[in-house]
Amino acid sequence: MIETQAQVVRTEGTFAWVKIRPHSPCGNCDPKTGCKSVAITRLFGNAQENYRVNNPINAAVDDLVTIAVAEGALLKTALWAYGLPLGLLLLGALLGRLSNGQTEMGTLIGAGLGFLAGFAALKLLPKTQMQPAEPFIVSKSLTGQVVKTCELKRTH
Template structure:
């Protein structure tokens, strides 16, 4: 399980707005002498998101310390779907086009693969089954998360 400490900012109906209170990533020595600061490259173009709206299944109140949990493989699956699918379709489009033409055809095939990847990723993100594997849960402040399940399963 991937866990992070957070604090509840506000409650809206059955949803809790939480802010992550610990910086995650790498070996944890980023700011120590000799640390490589490699996590900072992930925030080069956009700072990490720290506030999330999640289901409040534990009845947390504003100010409560909680833990946010996500299944281990979820970030990898999301990255593979987002970036891997696009890369595979670009290479496949270029490869297929290379069989029947020159450089222009290869470029057109690669662009066609890229154009196919955009709606494929959008369709994937609309799938409830797919999104259920990316589910995050708000749990009590005690360390240790059980396997995270989507509500209703």
């Protein structure tokens, strides 16, 4: 499980909207400037403030909670999102090179078409095929004491 701390900002039925709490730097972060991945995200300006998560323990607004997501779900999503376009790019480059008398132009055209086919395939694949497990609230705490916990149930 990959876990992080958050604060509930609003609830909607069985879901909660949470804001991730900043945490202390890990061993891979620069102690002065913080996490490099957060800095890169801020550079592009697409950092999302609030996230929707499953709320099986009925956490309320302003509760401090622990959010979890299964590691396998992240790996599966990353393989689909990166692996499929990359694989089709390489396949397209190979086919372009073989079909056009082994010229660089055929390779480039094939690679471009393969790359576009990879993204088109991602749009056309059923969402259940690559849908990651939705993050959920594992526990909530008051001043560092765990109040209620939820266990992940495996369905496979």
